[in-house]
Amino acid sequence: MDMQSTVEEIVATVRPLLRRGDVASYIPGLANVSPDKFGMCVAMSDGEVFGAGDWHTQFSIQSISKVFSLALVMSYDYDSIWRRVSREPSGSAFNSMVQLEADQGIPRNPFINAGALVVTDRLLTLTGDAAHSIRGLLRSESGNPSVDVDRAVAASEAQHGHRNAAMAHFLASYGNLENPVELVMENYFDQCALEISTEDLAKASLFLARHGVSAGGTPFLSPNQSKRINAVMLTCGTYDAAGEFAYRVGLPGKSGVGGGIIAVVPGRCSVAVWGPSLGPNGNSVAGIAALDEFTTRTGWSIF
Numbered sequence: 001m002d003m004q005s006t007v008e009e010i011v012a013t014v015r016p017l018l019r020r021g022d023v024a025s026y027i028p029g030l031a032n033v034s035p036d037k038f039g040m041c042v043a044m045s046d047g048e049v050f051g052a053g054d055w056h057t058q059f060s061i062q063s064i065s066k067v068f069s070l071a072l073v074m075s076y077d078y079d080s081i082w083r084r085v086s087r088e089p090s091g092s093a094f095n096s097m098v099q100l101e102a103d104q105g106i107p108r109n110p111f112i113n114a115g116a117l118v119v120t121d122r123l124l125t126l127t128g129d130a131a132h133s134i135r136g137l138l139r140s141e142s143g144n145p146s147v148d149v150d151r152a153v154a155a156s157e158a159q160h161g162h163r164n165a166a167m168a169h170f171l172a173s174y175g176n177l178e179n180p181v182e183l184v185m186e187n188y189f190d191q192c193a194l195e196i197s198t199e200d201l202a203k204a205s206l207f208l209a210r211h212g213v214s215a216g217g218t219p220f221l222s223p224n225q226s227k228r229i230n231a232v233m234l235t236c237g238t239y240d241a242a243g244e245f246a247y248r249v250g251l252p253g254k255s256g257v258g259g260g261i262i263a264v265v266p267g268r269c270s271v272a273v274w275g276p277s278l279g280p281n282g283n284s285v286a287g288i289a290a291l292d293e294f295t296t297r298t299g300w301s302i303f
């Protein structure tokens with residue numbers, strides 16, 4: 001198969017979908033991104049990279065950062081995090097807090113906002129600077145030392161972060177935060193405001209396709225940990241649309257409201273797509289369509 005042509009064809013195929021859905025505007029700092037952008041990159045486990053469209057353009061990583069915070073926490077502290085967060089699909093929106101009271105302050109999974117705040121809190125305790133650690137991981141795995149936080153997006157999110165603040169205080173009321181609410185929020189907003197291109201994101205996600213082996217060739221996670229993160233991505237990575245994503249794409253994936261999505265083909269490659277217009281569950285419409293095309297054309301699904 002000619003992967004470069006395949007990626008170019010997929011990008012051309014999804015172009016008519018770029019204006020379907022809406023660019024995230026609940027974070028004003030994200031609202032001005034052009035919906036006509038689209039990028040896609042496939043990073044093979046042997047290091048080869050194929051890309052098309054706006055694959056070098058940086059965008060806001062948003063919730064995709066939650067994969068990297070979880071990976072870091074698991075790398076330091078095998079699985080004690082699972083005492084503080086479950087790993088079941090929530091069946092509700094990424095920013096919903098309705099289950100949190102019924103579940104006594106234990107979020108349903110690490111990818112909804114409540115769960116991600118707990119993971120960031122743990123990473124803060126383990127490293128002293130969660131956002132900095134995630135930035136470091138993205139830099140080392142992508143090989144791009146200039147990956148950094150978009151300060152305007154972080155400030156915009158902090159200014160409009162009432163719902164996340166409510167969730168963090170609610171978690172704290174159950175004793176499920178180890179650090180001050182303000183510090184956890186600052187780190188969480190910074191990690192979500194990291195800017196990255198599909199090329200760097202696909203490369204940075206490769207350890208999940210290489211059974212935990214980092215870009216430098218050393219184990220970052222064990223094969224077992226890598227399997228577990230992929231499993232949680234499959235069941236919870238696209239929130240209330242995880243069933244539809246598994247049905248259409250058939251791969252572990254994680255979305256962000258910046259319009260990015262990563263998907264992992266264990267043993268083979270990682271894929272990053274970016275299209276800013278989102279469907280009702282906060283996932284890129286064209287991004288999901290591109291990943292659907294990708295697994296249909298290549299046959300590379302886990303099923």
Ligand code: DON
Binds near residue numbers: 064
């Ligand atoms: O906390 C928020 O609402 C955003 N920083 C991240 C949400 C997000 O990306 C959900 N993903 N689709």
